[in-house]
Amino acid sequence: MSSGRRHAATAAERPDWSSLFASRTKLGGGELTAILSLVGSEDTITFSGGFPAPETFPVALVGPILSDLLTHDPAGALQYTPTEGLLSSRTAICELVAATQGTRPELSDVLVTSGGIEALQLLCRVLVEPGDAVAVEAPTYLGALMAFTGSEATIVGASMDADGVCVDELEQRFSSAQPVPKLCYVIPDFQNPTGLSLSAERREALVALCRSYGVLLVEDVAYRELGFAGSPSAPSLWSLDPDSVLQVGTFSKILFPGSRLGWAVGPSQVIAMMATAKQNSDQCAGALGQRVMSAFVEGGHFPSHLAAARALYEGRATAMLDALDHHMPEGTTWTRPRGGFFVWLTTPPEVDAIAMASKAHREHVAFVPGVPFYADGRGSNQVRLAYSGVPEDRIAEGVKRLGRLLRNE
Ligand SMILES: Cc1ncc(COP(=O)(O)O)c(C=O)c1O
Numbered sequence: 001m002s003s004g005r006r007h008a009a010t011a012a013e014r015p016d017w018s019s020l021f022a023s024r025t026k027l028g029g030g031e032l033t034a035i036l037s038l039v040g041s042e043d044t045i046t047f048s049g050g051f052p053a054p055e056t057f058p059v060a061l062v063g064p065i066l067s068d069l070l071t072h073d074p075a076g077a078l079q080y081t082p083t084e085g086l087l088s089s090r091t092a093i094c095e096l097v098a099a100t101q102g103t104r105p106e107l108s109d110v111l112v113t114s115g116g117i118e119a120l121q122l123l124c125r126v127l128v129e130p131g132d133a134v135a136v137e138a139p140t141y142l143g144a145l146m147a148f149t150g151s152e153a154t155i156v157g158a159s160m161d162a163d164g165v166c167v168d169e170l171e172q173r174f175s176s177a178q179p180v181p182k183l184c185y186v187i188p189d190f191q192n193p194t195g196l197s198l199s200a201e202r203r204e205a206l207v208a209l210c211r212s213y214g215v216l217l218v219e220d221v222a223y224r225e226l227g228f229a230g231s232p233s234a235p236s237l238w239s240l241d242p243d244s245v246l247q248v249g250t251f252s253k254i255l256f257p258g259s260r261l262g263w264a265v266g267p268s269q270v271i272a273m274m275a276t277a278k279q280n281s282d283q284c285a286g287a288l289g290q291r292v293m294s295a296f297v298e299g300g301h302f303p304s305h306l307a308a309a310r311a312l313y314e315g316r317a318t319a320m321l322d323a324l325d326h327h328m329p330e331g332t333t334w335t336r337p338r339g340g341f342f343v344w345l346t347t348p349p350e351v352d353a354i355a356m357a358s359k360a361h362r363e364h365v366a367f368v369p370g371v372p373f374y375a376d377g378r379g380s381n382q383v384r385l386a387y388s389g390v391p392e393d394r395i396a397e398g399v400k401r402l403g404r405l406l407r408n409e
Contacts, residue, residue, distance in 0.1 A: 085112025
Protein backbone atom coordinates (compact mmCIF):
# COMPACT_ATOMS: atom_id res chain seq x y z
CA MET A 1 0.00 0.00 0.00
CA SER A 2 1.23 3.49 -0.81
CA SER A 3 2.37 5.61 2.13
CA GLY A 4 0.42 8.54 0.66
CA ARG A 5 3.60 10.64 0.68
CA ARG A 6 4.19 12.81 -2.37
CA HIS A 7 7.30 11.81 -4.29
CA ALA A 8 9.79 14.65 -3.77
CA ALA A 9 11.01 15.59 -7.25
CA THR A 10 14.47 17.01 -7.70
CA ALA A 11 14.73 20.50 -9.17
CA ALA A 12 15.75 18.99 -12.54
CA GLU A 13 12.69 16.70 -12.63
CA ARG A 14 10.17 19.48 -11.93
CA PRO A 15 8.49 21.11 -14.95
CA ASP A 16 9.33 24.80 -15.43
CA TRP A 17 6.08 26.79 -15.73
CA SER A 18 7.64 30.22 -16.03
CA SER A 19 7.38 30.32 -19.84
CA LEU A 20 3.58 30.32 -19.42
CA PHE A 21 3.47 33.36 -17.10
CA ALA A 22 1.61 36.41 -18.44
CA SER A 23 3.80 39.42 -19.21
CA ARG A 24 2.14 41.41 -16.40
CA THR A 25 3.85 39.15 -13.84
CA LYS A 26 7.06 41.00 -14.72
CA LEU A 27 5.56 44.28 -13.56
CA GLY A 28 6.75 43.95 -9.99
CA GLY A 29 5.34 42.66 -6.75
CA GLY A 30 8.36 40.81 -5.39
CA GLU A 31 9.23 43.56 -2.92
CA LEU A 32 5.98 43.23 -0.97
CA THR A 33 6.21 39.44 -0.94
CA ALA A 34 9.71 39.73 0.49
CA ILE A 35 8.50 42.06 3.25
CA LEU A 36 5.58 39.81 4.16
CA SER A 37 7.82 36.75 4.23
CA LEU A 38 9.83 38.25 7.10
CA VAL A 39 6.88 38.17 9.46
CA GLY A 40 7.58 34.70 10.83
CA SER A 41 11.25 35.10 11.79
CA GLU A 42 11.03 35.32 15.53
CA ASP A 43 14.58 36.28 16.39
CA THR A 44 14.57 39.23 13.98
CA ILE A 45 13.54 42.69 15.17
CA THR A 46 11.17 43.48 12.33
CA PHE A 47 10.84 47.16 11.44
CA SER A 48 9.88 46.13 7.90
CA GLY A 49 6.15 45.34 7.49
CA GLY A 50 3.52 47.94 8.43
CA PHE A 51 1.87 45.45 10.72
CA PRO A 52 -0.60 46.50 13.41
CA ALA A 53 0.31 45.50 16.96
CA PRO A 54 -1.49 42.26 17.93
CA GLU A 55 -1.91 43.81 21.40
CA THR A 56 -4.50 46.13 19.82
CA PHE A 57 -6.66 43.33 18.43
CA PRO A 58 -9.94 43.48 20.38
CA VAL A 59 -10.05 39.75 21.13
CA ALA A 60 -12.24 40.09 24.23
CA LEU A 61 -14.91 41.95 22.26
CA VAL A 62 -14.72 39.97 19.02
CA GLY A 63 -15.14 36.59 20.79
CA PRO A 64 -18.67 37.33 22.10
CA ILE A 65 -19.64 39.05 18.81
CA LEU A 66 -18.65 35.93 16.86
CA SER A 67 -20.38 33.59 19.24
CA ASP A 68 -23.55 35.71 19.12
CA LEU A 69 -23.51 35.72 15.31
CA LEU A 70 -23.01 31.98 15.07
CA THR A 71 -25.77 31.35 17.59
CA HIS A 72 -28.40 33.75 16.24
CA ASP A 73 -27.66 34.20 12.54
CA PRO A 74 -25.24 31.55 11.27
CA ALA A 75 -26.81 31.50 7.79
CA GLY A 76 -26.30 35.26 7.36
CA ALA A 77 -22.86 35.37 8.92
CA LEU A 78 -21.46 32.58 6.77
CA GLN A 79 -23.24 33.35 3.47
CA TYR A 80 -22.16 35.34 0.38
CA THR A 81 -23.09 39.03 0.51
CA PRO A 82 -24.21 41.56 -2.10
CA THR A 83 -21.23 42.83 -4.13
CA GLU A 84 -21.43 46.36 -2.72
CA GLY A 85 -21.46 44.94 0.84
CA LEU A 86 -24.11 44.17 3.45
CA LEU A 87 -26.46 47.01 4.24
CA SER A 88 -25.40 46.77 7.90
CA SER A 89 -21.70 47.15 7.09
CA ARG A 90 -22.24 49.98 4.58
CA THR A 91 -24.35 51.74 7.20
CA ALA A 92 -21.60 51.18 9.80
CA ILE A 93 -19.04 52.72 7.42
CA CYS A 94 -21.35 55.72 6.90
CA GLU A 95 -21.60 56.07 10.70
CA LEU A 96 -17.86 55.82 11.19
CA VAL A 97 -17.06 58.30 8.40
CA ALA A 98 -19.73 60.74 9.67
CA ALA A 99 -18.42 60.52 13.23
CA THR A 100 -14.76 60.98 12.32
CA GLN A 101 -14.96 63.25 9.24
CA GLY A 102 -18.04 65.35 9.95
CA THR A 103 -19.80 64.50 6.65
CA ARG A 104 -22.07 61.51 6.10
CA PRO A 105 -21.80 59.63 2.80
CA GLU A 106 -24.94 58.40 1.04
CA LEU A 107 -25.27 54.61 0.97
CA SER A 108 -24.80 54.72 -2.81
CA ASP A 109 -21.39 56.35 -2.25
CA VAL A 110 -20.06 53.34 -0.29
CA LEU A 111 -18.49 50.09 -1.47
CA VAL A 112 -17.23 47.49 1.02
CA THR A 113 -13.95 46.03 -0.24
CA SER A 114 -11.62 43.20 0.70
CA GLY A 115 -9.07 45.57 2.23
CA GLY A 116 -7.80 48.94 1.07
CA ILE A 117 -5.58 47.33 -1.52
CA GLU A 118 -8.60 45.85 -3.29
CA ALA A 119 -10.19 49.30 -3.53
CA LEU A 120 -7.03 50.48 -5.33
CA GLN A 121 -7.01 47.45 -7.61
CA LEU A 122 -10.67 48.05 -8.52
CA LEU A 123 -9.97 51.71 -9.23
CA CYS A 124 -7.19 50.64 -11.58
CA ARG A 125 -9.52 48.20 -13.32
CA VAL A 126 -12.09 50.96 -13.78
CA LEU A 127 -9.85 53.90 -14.71
CA VAL A 128 -6.33 52.99 -15.71
CA GLU A 129 -5.38 51.90 -19.20
CA PRO A 130 -1.79 51.17 -20.31
CA GLY A 131 0.06 54.45 -20.74
CA ASP A 132 -2.32 56.50 -18.57
CA ALA A 133 -0.59 58.76 -16.07
CA VAL A 134 -1.15 58.48 -12.31
CA ALA A 135 0.21 61.15 -9.95
CA VAL A 136 1.56 60.09 -6.56
CA GLU A 137 3.53 61.41 -3.64
CA ALA A 138 7.20 60.52 -3.92
CA PRO A 139 7.73 58.37 -1.89
CA THR A 140 4.42 56.53 -1.53
CA TYR A 141 2.80 53.26 -0.39
CA LEU A 142 4.42 50.34 -2.17
CA GLY A 143 1.15 48.41 -2.64
CA ALA A 144 -0.40 51.39 -4.46
CA LEU A 145 2.64 51.78 -6.70
CA MET A 146 2.42 48.09 -7.53
CA ALA A 147 -1.28 48.40 -8.36
CA PHE A 148 -0.61 51.37 -10.67
CA THR A 149 2.47 49.95 -12.39
CA GLY A 150 0.71 46.56 -12.64
CA SER A 151 -1.93 48.39 -14.71
CA GLU A 152 0.88 49.74 -16.90
CA ALA A 153 0.35 53.33 -15.76
CA THR A 154 3.07 55.94 -16.09
CA ILE A 155 3.85 57.25 -12.63
CA VAL A 156 4.22 60.99 -12.07
CA GLY A 157 5.79 61.61 -8.65
CA ALA A 158 5.79 64.91 -6.72
CA SER A 159 8.19 65.52 -3.82
CA MET A 160 7.18 65.88 -0.20
CA ASP A 161 8.33 68.22 2.53
CA ALA A 162 7.33 68.63 6.18
CA ASP A 163 3.83 69.79 5.09
CA GLY A 164 3.19 66.78 2.87
CA VAL A 165 3.14 66.62 -0.91
CA CYS A 166 4.28 69.80 -2.70
CA VAL A 167 1.11 70.94 -4.46
CA ASP A 168 3.03 73.53 -6.54
CA GLU A 169 5.16 70.75 -7.97
CA LEU A 170 2.05 68.68 -8.68
CA GLU A 171 0.58 71.64 -10.54
CA GLN A 172 3.72 71.87 -12.69
CA ARG A 173 3.51 68.13 -13.38
CA PHE A 174 -0.18 68.38 -14.30
CA SER A 175 0.48 71.25 -16.69
CA SER A 176 3.45 69.55 -18.38
CA ALA A 177 2.60 65.82 -18.20
CA GLN A 178 1.39 64.22 -21.41
CA PRO A 179 -1.18 62.82 -20.89
CA VAL A 180 -2.56 64.73 -17.86
CA PRO A 181 -2.88 62.20 -14.99
CA LYS A 182 -6.25 60.51 -14.65
CA LEU A 183 -5.93 60.20 -10.93
CA CYS A 184 -3.82 61.59 -8.13
CA TYR A 185 -3.22 59.24 -5.19
CA VAL A 186 -2.25 60.67 -1.78
CA ILE A 187 -2.11 59.53 1.85
CA PRO A 188 -2.74 62.82 3.68
CA ASP A 189 -2.46 61.54 7.27
CA PHE A 190 0.67 59.96 8.80
CA GLN A 191 1.73 58.79 5.38
CA ASN A 192 3.23 55.44 4.50
CA PRO A 193 6.25 55.50 4.31
CA THR A 194 7.23 58.94 5.70
CA GLY A 195 4.85 59.43 8.65
CA LEU A 196 4.23 62.99 7.34
CA SER A 197 0.82 64.68 7.07
CA LEU A 198 -0.57 67.15 4.55
CA SER A 199 -1.20 70.62 6.00
CA ALA A 200 -4.73 72.04 6.07
CA GLU A 201 -3.83 74.78 3.54
CA ARG A 202 -2.37 72.30 1.09
CA ARG A 203 -5.48 70.11 1.38
CA GLU A 204 -7.62 72.96 0.08
CA ALA A 205 -5.12 73.71 -2.67
CA LEU A 206 -4.84 70.06 -3.73
CA VAL A 207 -8.60 69.57 -3.94
CA ALA A 208 -8.95 72.76 -6.02
CA LEU A 209 -6.05 71.76 -8.29
CA CYS A 210 -7.42 68.28 -9.04
CA ARG A 211 -10.87 69.64 -9.62
CA SER A 212 -9.61 72.26 -12.06
CA TYR A 213 -7.71 69.64 -14.11
CA GLY A 214 -10.50 67.04 -13.97
CA VAL A 215 -8.19 64.64 -12.11
CA LEU A 216 -9.85 62.17 -9.73
CA LEU A 217 -8.25 62.74 -6.33
CA VAL A 218 -7.82 59.46 -4.46
CA GLU A 219 -7.36 59.83 -0.71
CA ASP A 220 -6.06 56.88 1.30
CA VAL A 221 -7.00 57.25 4.99
CA ALA A 222 -5.37 54.03 6.27
CA TYR A 223 -3.73 55.78 9.27
CA ARG A 224 -6.00 58.83 9.68
CA GLU A 225 -7.56 57.68 12.96
CA LEU A 226 -4.20 56.79 14.50
CA GLY A 227 -2.97 60.28 15.34
CA PHE A 228 -1.44 60.44 18.82
CA ALA A 229 -3.33 63.65 19.60
CA GLY A 230 -6.69 61.92 19.06
CA SER A 231 -9.09 63.28 16.47
CA PRO A 232 -7.43 64.49 13.26
CA SER A 233 -6.88 68.24 13.11
CA ALA A 234 -7.22 68.64 9.34
CA PRO A 235 -10.32 67.75 7.30
CA SER A 236 -10.33 64.67 5.08
CA LEU A 237 -10.01 65.50 1.39
CA TRP A 238 -13.25 63.64 0.70
CA SER A 239 -15.13 65.85 3.20
CA LEU A 240 -13.79 68.93 1.36
CA ASP A 241 -15.19 67.80 -1.99
CA PRO A 242 -17.26 64.58 -1.94
CA ASP A 243 -18.05 64.93 -5.67
CA SER A 244 -14.40 64.91 -6.76
CA VAL A 245 -12.58 62.79 -4.18
CA LEU A 246 -12.58 59.02 -3.86
CA GLN A 247 -11.62 57.87 -0.38
CA VAL A 248 -10.02 54.49 0.26
CA GLY A 249 -10.11 53.20 3.83
CA THR A 250 -9.17 50.02 5.63
CA PHE A 251 -9.98 48.26 8.89
CA SER A 252 -6.57 46.56 8.80
CA LYS A 253 -4.81 49.16 10.95
CA ILE A 254 -7.69 50.27 13.17
CA LEU A 255 -9.33 46.89 13.90
CA PHE A 256 -7.38 43.91 12.50
CA PRO A 257 -6.24 42.79 9.06
CA GLY A 258 -7.37 39.17 9.51
CA SER A 259 -10.76 39.78 7.91
CA ARG A 260 -9.40 41.82 4.93
CA LEU A 261 -11.97 44.58 5.07
CA GLY A 262 -11.90 48.10 3.68
CA TRP A 263 -14.01 50.68 1.92
CA ALA A 264 -14.28 53.05 -0.97
CA VAL A 265 -16.37 56.18 -0.45
CA GLY A 266 -16.81 58.64 -3.29
CA PRO A 267 -18.80 59.74 -6.33
CA SER A 268 -21.58 57.16 -6.81
CA GLN A 269 -20.82 56.90 -10.53
CA VAL A 270 -17.27 55.66 -9.80
CA ILE A 271 -18.44 53.48 -6.90
CA ALA A 272 -21.03 51.74 -9.11
CA MET A 273 -18.38 50.99 -11.73
CA MET A 274 -16.01 49.65 -9.04
CA ALA A 275 -18.83 47.37 -7.80
CA THR A 276 -19.20 46.01 -11.35
CA ALA A 277 -15.44 45.35 -11.45
CA LYS A 278 -15.70 43.62 -8.07
CA GLN A 279 -18.30 41.22 -9.47
CA ASN A 280 -15.57 40.00 -11.79
CA SER A 281 -12.95 39.58 -9.08
CA ASP A 282 -13.87 38.31 -5.60
CA GLN A 283 -17.61 39.07 -5.99
CA CYS A 284 -18.00 40.23 -2.40
CA ALA A 285 -16.05 40.89 0.80
CA GLY A 286 -16.42 38.14 3.42
CA ALA A 287 -19.67 38.22 5.39
CA LEU A 288 -18.10 37.23 8.69
CA GLY A 289 -15.66 40.14 8.78
CA GLN A 290 -18.38 42.57 7.68
CA ARG A 291 -20.73 41.38 10.43
CA VAL A 292 -18.06 41.59 13.12
CA MET A 293 -17.11 45.10 12.00
CA SER A 294 -20.69 46.37 11.93
CA ALA A 295 -21.42 44.86 15.37
CA PHE A 296 -18.25 46.53 16.65
CA VAL A 297 -19.37 49.91 15.31
CA GLU A 298 -23.00 49.45 16.49
CA GLY A 299 -21.72 48.45 19.95
CA GLY A 300 -19.98 51.84 20.21
CA HIS A 301 -16.58 50.21 20.77
CA PHE A 302 -14.50 52.25 18.32
CA PRO A 303 -13.74 55.37 20.40
CA SER A 304 -12.21 53.50 23.35
CA HIS A 305 -10.56 50.94 21.09
CA LEU A 306 -8.89 53.69 19.04
CA ALA A 307 -7.82 55.58 22.15
CA ALA A 308 -5.98 52.49 23.44
CA ALA A 309 -4.37 51.82 20.04
CA ARG A 310 -3.20 55.44 19.73
CA ALA A 311 -1.60 55.31 23.18
CA LEU A 312 0.24 52.08 22.36
CA TYR A 313 1.56 53.42 19.03
CA GLU A 314 2.56 56.71 20.61
CA GLY A 315 4.63 54.78 23.16
CA ARG A 316 6.36 52.87 20.37
CA ALA A 317 6.95 55.97 18.26
CA THR A 318 8.47 57.74 21.28
CA ALA A 319 10.69 54.73 21.99
CA MET A 320 11.92 54.79 18.40
CA LEU A 321 12.52 58.54 18.30
CA ASP A 322 14.38 58.43 21.63
CA ALA A 323 16.51 55.53 20.41
CA LEU A 324 17.27 57.31 17.11
CA ASP A 325 18.27 60.46 19.01
CA HIS A 326 20.59 58.32 21.08
CA HIS A 327 22.13 55.94 18.56
CA MET A 328 22.15 57.52 15.09
CA PRO A 329 25.44 58.93 13.82
CA GLU A 330 25.73 62.51 12.65
CA GLY A 331 24.49 63.19 9.11
CA THR A 332 21.45 60.95 9.46
CA THR A 333 18.02 62.61 9.65
CA TRP A 334 14.51 61.26 10.23
CA THR A 335 10.87 62.32 10.38
CA ARG A 336 9.08 62.74 13.73
CA PRO A 337 5.59 61.31 13.12
CA ARG A 338 2.61 62.44 15.20
CA GLY A 339 0.63 59.31 14.34
CA GLY A 340 0.62 56.16 12.26
CA PHE A 341 3.26 53.44 12.03
CA PHE A 342 6.40 54.83 10.37
CA VAL A 343 9.62 56.80 10.68
CA TRP A 344 11.45 57.70 7.45
CA LEU A 345 15.22 57.84 7.77
CA THR A 346 17.66 59.55 5.40
CA THR A 347 21.32 58.60 5.69
CA PRO A 348 24.30 60.37 4.10
CA PRO A 349 24.17 59.93 0.29
CA GLU A 350 27.05 57.46 0.11
CA VAL A 351 25.19 54.85 2.18
CA ASP A 352 23.49 52.15 0.09
CA ALA A 353 20.35 51.21 2.03
CA ILE A 354 19.75 48.03 0.03
CA ALA A 355 23.23 46.71 0.86
CA MET A 356 22.69 47.82 4.46
CA ALA A 357 19.44 45.82 4.63
CA SER A 358 21.31 42.54 4.03
CA LYS A 359 23.92 43.46 6.64
CA ALA A 360 21.13 44.38 9.07
CA HIS A 361 19.51 41.02 8.43
CA ARG A 362 22.68 39.31 9.65
CA GLU A 363 22.31 41.41 12.83
CA HIS A 364 18.68 40.22 13.04
CA VAL A 365 17.12 43.58 12.26
CA ALA A 366 14.83 44.12 9.25
CA PHE A 367 13.70 47.31 7.54
CA VAL A 368 12.58 48.29 4.05
CA PRO A 369 15.11 50.25 1.97
CA GLY A 370 13.70 53.39 0.34
CA VAL A 371 13.97 52.57 -3.39
CA PRO A 372 10.74 50.53 -3.81
CA PHE A 373 8.68 53.45 -2.46
CA TYR A 374 9.60 55.54 -5.51
CA ALA A 375 8.80 54.83 -9.15
CA ASP A 376 12.01 56.41 -10.44
CA GLY A 377 14.87 54.80 -8.53
CA ARG A 378 15.23 57.51 -5.88
CA GLY A 379 15.58 56.62 -2.19
CA SER A 380 18.88 54.71 -2.30
CA ASN A 381 19.96 56.32 0.99
CA GLN A 382 16.55 56.16 2.66
CA VAL A 383 14.93 53.62 4.93
CA ARG A 384 11.43 53.00 6.28
CA LEU A 385 11.26 51.92 9.90
CA ALA A 386 7.89 50.62 11.14
CA TYR A 387 7.64 50.76 14.92
CA SER A 388 4.02 49.57 15.01
CA GLY A 389 4.59 45.85 15.52
CA VAL A 390 7.63 45.93 17.83
CA PRO A 391 7.49 46.19 21.65
CA GLU A 392 9.27 49.22 23.11
CA ASP A 393 12.30 47.39 24.61
CA ARG A 394 12.95 45.61 21.30
CA ILE A 395 12.70 48.92 19.44
CA ALA A 396 15.58 50.36 21.47
CA GLU A 397 17.72 47.27 20.82
CA GLY A 398 16.92 47.23 17.08
CA VAL A 399 17.76 50.91 16.63
CA LYS A 400 20.99 50.43 18.59
CA ARG A 401 22.04 47.69 16.13
CA LEU A 402 21.13 49.91 13.16
CA GLY A 403 23.13 52.80 14.63
CA ARG A 404 26.16 50.52 14.98
CA LEU A 405 25.80 49.37 11.38
CA LEU A 406 25.47 52.90 10.05
CA ARG A 407 28.53 54.05 11.97
CA ASN A 408 30.50 51.24 10.26
CA GLU A 409 29.28 52.23 6.79
C1 LIG B 1 -1.40 53.56 2.97
C2 LIG B 1 -1.96 52.18 2.92
N1 LIG B 1 -3.08 51.98 2.25
C3 LIG B 1 -3.64 50.77 2.17
C4 LIG B 1 -3.07 49.68 2.79
C5 LIG B 1 -3.71 48.36 2.56
O1 LIG B 1 -4.32 47.83 3.60
P1 LIG B 1 -5.24 46.55 3.49
O2 LIG B 1 -5.20 46.04 2.09
O3 LIG B 1 -4.68 45.60 4.48
O4 LIG B 1 -6.58 47.01 3.85
C6 LIG B 1 -1.89 49.85 3.51
C7 LIG B 1 -1.24 48.71 4.16
O5 LIG B 1 -0.10 48.69 4.50
C8 LIG B 1 -1.33 51.14 3.58
O6 LIG B 1 -0.19 51.37 4.24
